[in-house]
Amino acid sequence: xxxxxxxxxxxxxxxxxxxxxxxxxxxxxxxxxxxxxxxxxxxxxxxx
Amino acid sequence: xxxxxxxxxxxxxxxxxxxxxxxxxxxxxxxxxxxxxxxxxxxxxxxxxxxxxxxxxxxxxxxxxxxxxxxxxxxxxxxxxxxxxxxxxxxxxxxxxxxxxxxxxxxxxxxxxxxxxxxxxxxxxxxxxxxxxxxxxxxxxxxxxxxxxxxxxxxxxxxxxxxxxxxxxxxxxxxxxxxxxxxxxxxxxxxxxxxxxxxxxxxxxxxxxxxxxxxxxxxxxxxxxxxxxxxxxxxxxxxxxxxxxxxxxxxxxxxxxxxxxxxxxxxxxxxxxxxxxxxxxxxxxxxxxxxxxxxxx
Numbered sequence: 001x002x003x004x005x006x007x008x009x010x011x012x013x014x015x016x017x018x019x020x021x022x023x024x025x026x027x028x029x030x031x032x033x034x035x036x037x038x039x040x041x042x043x044x045x046x047x048x
Numbered sequence: 049x050x051x052x053x054x055x056x057x058x059x060x061x062x063x064x065x066x067x068x069x070x071x072x073x074x075x076x077x078x079x080x081x082x083x084x085x086x087x088x089x090x091x092x093x094x095x096x097x098x099x100x101x102x103x104x105x106x107x108x109x110x111x112x113x114x115x116x117x118x119x120x121x122x123x124x125x126x127x128x129x130x131x132x133x134x135x136x137x138x139x140x141x142x143x144x145x146x147x148x149x150x151x152x153x154x155x156x157x158x159x160x161x162x163x164x165x166x167x168x169x170x171x172x173x174x175x176x177x178x179x180x181x182x183x184x185x186x187x188x189x190x191x192x193x194x195x196x197x198x199x200x201x202x203x204x205x206x207x208x209x210x211x212x213x214x215x216x217x218x219x220x221x222x223x224x225x226x227x228x229x230x231x232x233x234x235x236x237x238x239x240x241x242x243x244x245x246x247x248x249x250x251x252x253x254x255x256x257x258x259x260x261x262x263x264x265x266x267x268x269x270x271x272x273x274x275x276x277x278x279x280x281x282x283x284x285x286x287x288x289x290x291x292x293x294x295x296x297x298x299x300x301x302x303x304x305x306x307x308x309x310x311x312x313x314x315x316x317x318x319x320x321x322x323x324x325x326x327x328x329x330x331x332x333x334x335x336x337x338x339x340x341x342x343x344x345x
Contacts, residue, residue: 007329017133024127034083037092037100044202046235
C-alpha cells in the first residue's frame with residue numbers, strides 16, 4: 001500500500017514538472033532562451 | 049551494456065554538437081533548435097552546438113528576472129526548472145551517465161594511463177555550493193545599473209564553455225584575440241586543472257563542481273527508475289566500487305546522490321544479484337534473492 005502511495009507521488013511530481021515545461025513555453029521562455037543561445041556571449045566564455 | 053552506453057554517449061555528443069556549418073560560415077548555429085535545452089552540460093556558444101545549455105539558460109533567465117517581471121513577461125525559469133525536474137523525476141542522474149558530452153569526455157580522459165587517486169568525499173558537496181551560489185544566488189542578486197545580473201558560473205567557472213566555445217571561437221575569429229584578459233586566463237587555468245584531475249580520478253568535475261549534476265542528484269531517491277539493494281545477497285566484494293565511474297560502493301546506498309545510473313554495477317559488476325532496478329515501484333519479476341545461501345524468488 002505504501003509502495004503504491006509512493007509511486008503515485010513520484011508520478012504526480014513528474015507530471016507537475018511537465019506542467020511547468022508547458023507553463024514556461026506559454027510564458028515565452030523558449031523565445032528568451034533562443035535569443036540568448038543564438039548570440040555569442042563573450043563574457044560567458046571568458047572573453048571581454 | 050558498456051558498449052551500448054559508449055555508443056549512446058557518442059551519439060548524444062554528436063547530436064548536441066552536430067551543427068558543422070560553422071566550418072564554412074565561422075558563425076554559431078542560430079536556428080530554432082537553440083530554444084530547446086539538452087539534458088547534459090554543453091555550452092551554447094560552442095560553434096557546433098545545436099541546442100541550448102540548461103545551466104547557461106537557467107542563469108540567463110535568473111539574471112534577467114527583475115527586468116522581465118517589471119515588463120510583465122514573467123520569465124522566471126519555469127521551462128528549464130520543469131525540463132530538468134521532469135528528466136530528474138524520470139531517472140535521476142541518468143542524463144549524466146548516458147547523455148552528457150562533458151561527462152563522456154571525462155570518462156575518455158580517465159582512460160589515459162596514469163597513477164589514479166581518490167577524491168575526498170567532502171568535496172562531493174562542492175557542486176551544491178556552485179549551484180546555490182554561482183547559478184542561483186549571484187545571478188539573482190548582483191545586478192548592474194539596469195537591473196540585470198550576470199551568468200556567474202559560465203563567466204568564472206565553466207570549463208565546458210572554455211573548451212567548447214572560448215578556445216574554438218578564438219581560433220575561428222582572430223579579431224576576438226584582443227579580448228583575452230584575466231577572465232580568460234582564469235578559465236583556462238580551471239580547464240587545465242580539471243583536465244589534469246580528470247586523468248587522475250573518475251569524473252572529478254561531475255562529483256565536485258557540476259551544478260547540473262547537483263540538480264539531478266536531488267531526484268535520485270524519488271525518480272520513477274530507481275536502483276534497489278538486496279542486502280541479503282551482498283557479500284561486499286567491492287566489485288561495484290571498482291567498476292563505478294563515480295567511485296561509489298553500492299551497499300552504502302542504492303540511490304546515492306552521486307549515482308549517474310550507468311547501470312554498470314547492475315549489468316556487469318554484481319555476480320551475487322544484490323543489485324536490482326525498480327521501475328515505478330515494480331522490480332524484476334524473476335529476480336532471485338539469496339537467503340541463507342539459497343536462491344529464492
